[in-house]
Amino acid sequence: SAVISQKPSRDICQRGTSLTIQCQVDSQVTMMFWYRQQPGQSLTLIATANQGSEATYESGFVIDKFPISRPNLTFSTLTVSNMSPEDSSIYLCSAMDSSQREQYFGPGTRLTVT
């Protein structure tokens, strides 16, 4: 199993600003994912972070709003750009190796936009 850390654990941001969330995995992994979890809703996949290429975004999420980097096999960042109160949520990073099917999650970043 992989151990995943995220920074920051929480933040309160003003409307119109941007926040970059970091995700660090303790071992090399093939795939990394970014999710959003809002109260009363299921986990929603934002994008798959691909090492060495652009992220693959899900319907309803665009690169301009949620730019993602994946410079190597253990690290990824998600930026929430030009934030509005609707972006208030928990953002989760997960990782998976191609030899397995289960995902390992970070503790999440609780974002509040005022």
Add this chain to the structure above:
Amino acid sequence: SQKIEQNSEALNIQEGKTATLTCNYTNYSPAYLQWYRQDPGRGPVFLLLIRENEKEKRKERLKVTFDTTLKQSLFHITASQPADSATYLCALDMGIYAGNNRKLIWGLGTSLAVNP
């Protein structure tokens, strides 16, 4: 599109009893079905995976069943303890049917409270 449903109401049981959680899905059966536990303020933690050709899977006090005819998975915790109190998430994994896409389809989760 594929939909997944879990018990929407919280489940309250007495310590020592067996907790049974339900996961139902529509349309085509997934290649795999996964169960996760999530505690407040934490990320989900993987518990068990069951394949479409498996009827049952066990791990310590946990048991998962998978009925592709009923399009349902049941998750059992035997001899439940207060420490088992958490939200349990079901996720569909379409496997090779989704090509290289490893995306999971997540349920809303069922909250379980085990009372001492």
